[in-house]
Amino acid sequence: MIEMQDVIKKYSNGIVAANGLNIRINQGEFIYVVGPSGAGKSTFIKMMYREEKPTSGTITVNGVDLTKLKNRHVPFLRRNIGVVFQDFRLLPTLTVFENVAFALEVIEQRPKDIKKRVMDVLAMVGLKHKVRMLPTELSGGEQQRVSIARSIVNNPKLVIADEPTGNLDPDTSWDIMNLLKEINMKGTTIIMATHNKEIVNTIKHRVVAIESGRIVRDEQRGEYGYES
Numbered sequence: 001m002i003e004m005q006d007v008i009k010k011y012s013n014g015i016v017a018a019n020g021l022n023i024r025i026n027q028g029e030f031i032y033v034v035g036p037s038g039a040g041k042s043t044f045i046k047m048m049y050r051e052e053k054p055t056s057g058t059i060t061v062n063g064v065d066l067t068k069l070k071n072r073h074v075p076f077l078r079r080n081i082g083v084v085f086q087d088f089r090l091l092p093t094l095t096v097f098e099n100v101a102f103a104l105e106v107i108e109q110r111p112k113d114i115k116k117r118v119m120d121v122l123a124m125v126g127l128k129h130k131v132r133m134l135p136t137e138l139s140g141g142e143q144q145r146v147s148i149a150r151s152i153v154n155n156p157k158l159v160i161a162d163e164p165t166g167n168l169d170p171d172t173s174w175d176i177m178n179l180l181k182e183i184n185m186k187g188t189t190i191i192m193a194t195h196n197k198e199i200v201n202t203i204k205h206r207v208v209a210i211e212s213g214r215i216v217r218d219e220q221r222g223e224y225g226y227e228s
């Protein structure tokens, strides 16, 4: 579902954050992206949802060549990709329900169906009882659950998570991992950049290690491979 060929990304300041990336990711995989800070992990995943464009090379996602995709078509790509961030990025003035409903692409849907879909995903993440609350009234773990609900509300084939447990305590991090596992079991591809050694070495998945803009390791059921 994702293919990169000879992808190079040179930022305008001259930094080469991707230096010849080649990878194939199949539908339904769960992938950890690991590596030191500044290695190019975020750049690697940002290029998958066209937050960054490569300087050269090709990237195909769900059959679409992103290097040829017109800017005005990017929203259609994003509809099939959920994104989860370390800092949650919820809209502070909207309730939990509204944050998730806001992300739902409303294409001729009845209000009743919209409400059902939003309540279904909030039930899945265990927050049905907090739908009227504001993000500031929630714990970090709960805010991350809302952001996961938001990421899956359109039933995307792919969820990209950039250090989703980075701001959470260990117990809460395991809860979030269980949720991602549940989403993955329904067939959604998950790509997760992480520094969480414990999680990578316990819940085994494919591990892609990036250093200085290059993939230096790519193993099924791999190890974290760094000290911390």
Ligand code: ADP
Residues within 6 Å of the ligand: 011, 012, 013, 015, 016, 017, 035, 036, 037, 038, 039, 040, 041, 042, 043, 044
């Ligand atoms: P990681 O996620 O592994 O920490 P990043 O992809 O964020 O790595 O960064 C890789 C390199 O690219 C770093 O040297 C970083 O400073 C640089 N970089 C990231 N984003 C930008 C940007 N928008 N402009 C210039 N340099 C950037």
Ligand code: ADP
Residues within 6 Å of the ligand: 117, 119, 120, 121, 122, 123, 124, 152, 155, 156, 183, 186, 188
């Ligand atoms: P079931 O028919 O077993 O109840 P559903 O398809 O209704 O399964 O989904 C159960 C829960 O999972 C619902 O809250 C739904 O919103 C959510 N869900 C559905 N599809 C996905 C998906 N692709 N990724 C993540 N969650 C999903």
